[in-house]
Amino acid sequence: MKTFDxxxxxxxxxxQPVASSDWVLLTQEAINQFAQATGDHQWIHVxxxxxxxxxxxxxxxxxxxxxxxxxxxxxxxxxxxxxxxGVNYGLNRVRFMGxxxxxxxxxxxxxxxxxxxxxxxxxxxxxxxxxxxxxxxxPVCIAESIARLYP
Numbered sequence: 001m002k003t004f005d006x007x008x009x010x011x012x013x014x015x016q017p018v019a020s021s022d023w024v025l026l027t028q029e030a031i032n033q034f035a036q037a038t039g040d041h042q043w044i045h046v047x048x049x050x051x052x053x054x055x056x057x058x059x060x061x062x063x064x065x066x067x068x069x070x071x072x073x074x075x076x077x078x079x080x081x082x083x084x085x086g087v088n089y090g091l092n093r094v095r096f097m098g099x100x101x102x103x104x105x106x107x108x109x110x111x112x113x114x115x116x117x118x119x120x121x122x123x124x125x126x127x128x129x130x131x132x133x134x135x136x137x138x139p140v141c142i143a144e145s146i147a148r149l150y151p
Contacts, residue, residue, distance in 0.1 A: 003079045007123055007151050010080055011115040018112050021073035023105045023134065026061050031102060034065040048102075061100040066141050067091075070129055073108035074147075082151045089124060092144035098136065105134040113144065122150040 002019040004010045010018070028048065035041045040062055043050045051059040071088070100106065114126040124146060131141040 001077060001079055004081065006082045007080055007149055010078070010112065010125075011123055013112050014115050016112060018110050019077040020110070021108045022076035023107045024069055024072060026065070026100060026102060026104050026106060028059060028102045031059060031061050031065065034062055034068070038062070038064065040064075056099050056101055058101040058103070060102070061104070063096040063141070066096070066100055066106065066131060067094060067143060069106065069131070070108070070143065070145055073129065073131070074110070077108070077110055080149065083149045084151060086147050086149045089146040089148050092126070092146065094141070094143040096141050098133065098138055098140040100133060100140050104140075106131055106140065107134070108132075118148060120150055122148055124148050 031045050035046050044054055044056070045051070045059055045062055048059055051057075109130045109132070111128040111130070112125060113128050116124045118124050125148075127145045127147070129141075129143045129145050130139050131143075133140045
């Protein structure tokens with residue numbers, strides 16, 4: 001985990017890779033829970049036997065499940081001591097570039113693209129989040145994630 005004493009220390013890294021997260025294991029249980037929470041029960045995610053005969057040979061995670069791991073990735077990659085609050089502000093771009101079969105381990109590489117001052121001494125940070133699957137060369141997802149952080 002990369003630790004910063006101040007938000008200003010992080011902002012100084014615009015244009016650079018900042019950190020990589022810990023690995024996260026995607027289990028069938030997590031996929032099933034995501035399906036339950038979102039109502040997306042497509043067989044390729046939740047019907048293990050049918051998915052084994054499908055195009056990927058196993059159930060795969062929902063793309064939005066992969067995307068929803070972004071806060072967890074940040075939580076294991078970066079700590080800013082003087083930030084009292086952060087909020088998700090949205091996404092600019094998202095691409096799902098490969099399947100995530102059950103049992104995959106994922107992590108994210110975080111590059112700070114832009115920092116803009118906002119009210120209350122905050123900063124709006126735009127990140128490139130590159131999510132990789134262990135054992136594959138191509139990322140499974142790339143997203144621009146925007147967060148607002150306040151000291």
